[in-house]
Amino acid sequence: MDSRAAKLFRAAAEAEAVHAQAHLRAMDGVKSTSENLEVAIAGESDEFKEMYPKFLAQAQEEGNKPAEFSFKNALAVEKVHHSLYSKALESVKSGQDLSTAFIYVCSVCGNTVERETPQTCPVCGVPASKFSEIK
Ligand SMILES: [Fe+2]
Ligand SMILES: [Fe+2]
Incomplete structure (x- = not known):
């Protein structure tokens, strides 16, 4: 059975998602789908080319196997996201939805x-x- 503290963490996590969406709207961060996809592609690209390789190298240097496992997975999946977003952008630019x-x-x-x-x-x-x- 879940503890009430666990429920509080889930509630706070949901509240933080509400805040994040409000902050994004306040900074006019939601644009057209094409523009949103371009921003997402750049973000994913930075994550798998710059961010996670550095994190992974640091984890390997420290011999931190759990962190290494986590960063390896994240690096691989950010590449996948980059590819999926890129494909989606092509679809949107040609006036279509995802296939x-x-x-x-x-x-x-x-x-x-x-x-x-x-x-x-x-x-x-x-x-x-x-x-x-x-x-
Ligand atoms: Fe998996
Ligand atoms: Fe991602």
Whole structure:
């Protein structure tokens, strides 16, 4: 059974998401879908080219295996996001929506896949049952 403290953490996390969305609106951060995708592509690119390689190197230097595992997964998945956003931008620019309505996320590494779940996650190796569909 969940503790009440756990419930408080979930409530605070939801409240922080509300704040983040309000801050984004206040800074006029929501633009057209194309513009939003371009910003997202740049962000993902920076994460897998600059940010996570540095984090990963630091974790390896420190011999911190859990951090290494986490950063390796994140680095791989940010590349996936970059690719998915880039494909989405092409679709939007040609006046179309995404070619699939189905998107799944791996609960272990965050890998994000379109259409159908793989038999095993290509990033972390867990079975398809660890993926959940995003509604
Ligand atoms: Fe990402
Ligand atoms: Fe995974």
